[in-house]
Amino acid sequence: MGLRGVDAGARGEHAEARTGDGGDPPASSGEPEASATAPTPVTTPPRTPAPVGTRLDAWWSNLLRTPRRRAMWTWGGPIAVTLLAAVLRFWNLGHPQAIVFDETYYVKDAWTLLANGYESAWPEGANEDFARGDTDVFSDDPAYVVHPPLGKWMIGLGMALFGADSAVWWRASTALAGTVAVFLMTMVGRRLFRSTLVAVIAGLLLAIDGNAIVMSRVALLDNWVMLFCLLGFWFVLLDRSATESRLRERVAAMRAGGGEPHWGPVIWARPWVVAAGVAFGAATAVKWSGLYFVAAFGLYLVLVDAMARRRAGLGFWVEGALFKQAPATFVLLVPVAFVVYLASWTGWLVTDGGYYRGWADEPGNAATGFWSWVPHSLQSLWHYHQAAYGYHVGVASPHPWQANPLTWPIASRPTNMYFASTTDGSGGCGQAECWSSIMGIPNPIIWWAATLAAVYLVYRFARYREWTAGLILVGVAAGYLPWLMYLGRTVFQFYTIAYEPYVLLALAAVIGLVLGRPDDPTWRRQQGLATVGVFLGVAIAVSIFFLPLWTAVPVTPDFRQLHFWLPGWG
Template sequence: MLALFLQIWNLGRPNRFLFDETYYAKDAWSLLHHGYVTDYVAGADKKIIAGQTTGLFKDNPSMVVHPEVGKWVIALGERVFGLDSYGWRISSAVVGALMVFVMVRLVRRLTGSNLLGGTAGLLLTVDGLHFVMSRSALLDIFLAFFLLCAVACLVADRDWGRMRMARLVPSGYRTTASDWGPVRGLLWRPWRLSAGLFFGLACGTKWNALFPLAAFGILVWLWDAGARRSLGVRNARARAFVVDAIPAFFYLVVVALVVYVVSWTGWLLHADVYERALSNTQYGPYWGGYLQHDAQGFFPELIQSLRSLWNYHQDVYTFHTRFLNDATHSYQSKPQWWLVLNRPVGMQADLGIEPGQQGCTAAAGSTCLRQVLLLGTPALWWGAAIAFLYAIWGWVARRDWRFGLVVVGVVSTWLPWIRYDDRPIFSFYAISILPFTVIGLTLALGVLMGGPRATPARRLWGTTLAGAFVVLVVLNFAWFWPIYTGELITTPDWLHRIWFKAWI
């Protein structure tokens, strides 16, 4: 509720398109009213801001370069509140608040602590990147939410599976060389099915969800092998691969694939429109002779539509891998330095507001401005970067599986971007990394506070330091509030918050 309150406060301000909202808000409205994304008329942005909602779109389809799930979620808000800045942002605000809720539940499950679960939720709530993304109609907040939900389901499955395994093993059970441990009773995994659904929704929002899907699939196999090894099963990894990993592949990958294809239903129902408009474009070669023949019947039409969808994906992949390599953008950043906030993204800025205008109270010779800056809370991100290094040690040296969750999550959502650093990529993509850094930071704070065997003095000092850090993060978030929300601020006060030239 705290997160939702902060995120919907003056949500419709500024009443304009912020950064890539200009694409996704209009795409969502087009999906809602046409079933597929269409091109729009010249000057559509100004007409929408002025309140016009008709006569904005053409009949020909648009070459969208991202899947449709996130845009459908944005469309839900537009369906209820209309095509305005509040309508296209409200879905992000709701999802951002739900993301905090899932974070609290996940960390509570990982630690068994209400305090640490609440701390994780609070840290996510007061992170600037999460806050601004929750107030913007961009796709990445939905991607991060679905990934976090999928991982939360996998952690719940780990607990459920081990408890189920323990119940299936009779008292006094002793393994032999040929024992595999319980098999049949562990084939039905409802939490894994849920994880597959969420991974499918994540991939249906942005393709880069494929990397954490693969990474956590491997981690799940290692978890299963560890569970069987704890029973005394020999060659646990090989046997877990057969009886656990193969079924897990269907739960995670196959289910995700089905969900992903279903998410393109709107496109499939209008495949003929795309076939006429995009089969011979700059994005790729002619789609094939199968378009020369009109398919008759449900299944022939479905097969043709799926074949066209595959060719459409080839065109989109070609766009991402060939047509962006020579492009540049003033806010692009190197992913190697995302964890230390190397280059935030300026979403919107009104500069040079003179004293006396719009309530500006700047001294003579100075001006005021409004800015919305996509910047993580520095105290949180820099602390989380240190905690990530500790997480590597905690997984490798202490063999704490919870830190393995952090390491795999960060690596799979961060490192793949380095491969594409020769084209414009932006630091707000790191919103998918954020949940795992928050988990790692919270676990590190738990270690700092001391365990149940720690002396009272140790727990006192540890809790004091951990609490002081959380307060520092909250105060740091409050300090940057004006440039997270586009409030009127004097130029000197703005400069006090722009700590590095790269942040301009």
């Protein structure tokens, strides 16, 4: 059952009392009849039906009356918000021409991956040299890094094509990833909500949110985690309906053959699960947090398979899902993800200079006994992973912009990634003193509303068992809940980009409920359209207001201070 209109639960179904239905006649009262003549029936005038929809609905319906116009809207709406996202992400992308925040790791690592096949060491002061265009001051010595290589390979795409002299090219592929994610968001939304309008609104929310804009304009890894996980989410969504249809066909064929398939068949033809394995494997090859999405959506697939078998009328639907289909789903998902992950280390494996690359070749390090057959390169890679895991679980060095995961839902400590000031009137803000910032402040109107919407979807799922709410919440849980196990670790608000699409989908779902349907009563539809219109108008205005702080536009100190709505923002 999909998400229903907010008024659906309140309408109620009232059975009408019926007479003359063939039952026994009413018992006589024993009183004589007052007249032998039947009374003249009272004629009730026909009730005028309550008006439904609005003039806007009628105009919109007329506008889309032809298949060609409907097709133009179906694709034109998503393309329009994607173009808006592209403008917000690529406009003045080369400013500042400086290494900002963790670009100090990932941009330089990407450049040495292109040159050496592994991350290499840089001398002191290399950030300034790199920004000036002196990009070849690195050595052949390996650098110790704690994230897999794929995200850095992706960052390196722009530099591989156009060089590293301009900040545009070391950020371009990340900006492209953020733009593609907006289009993908509209495709997911249309599949989830069966509404192009709600899907376009979902894409718009991601297009104009500050966290999404900032993470698309700096060359960090997390935008790639977000994109690959959202792609995997879409594939899982596509698999859901396709596999249930195949299951019904197989069960019907088995019954037509005279048998009763108590456990049901095994469905191997699930190309979307394989595609999801590729996408989630790629996310893991950017950051290990992608593993949580593999686990969460793997469990989700088992659950929906069980529910599909139950709907198909199979007697042993739990056993069939767990002991027949689940192993097949595992094979289609997890090994595929592992192969993609391992392939991301190709540069490290085929060269000799990477960190720990020769560890197993040193005396006393190689495995003996059962594991001695494993190639030394893979043994060295395993040791690398053990060391990196120890770093990840233990890193707790204080940082002025770290944010406890418990505070992420309210965004109380967004990350300041860049700050510069001038006091000689050359800053371009119209006054002597000008400040420039790149602050990962999410649009507060969108983010806070989305957080509340996600909480509301928990209620919707518990109350109505809506599969759309459940699927969205799986994405939120996979991206957020694991961080609650590492409350003492140094983490940042911008990590939320990995699960931001799902809280925005939760908000889009609630917006769809508020909008209602074109055949709702006029008063109800008018209220819904007005509420959503005002909300989106305010959200757009807030994004315009915060845009200078997301894009390093020079502003006066007083104007910058107006944006600090919570104490932790300044």
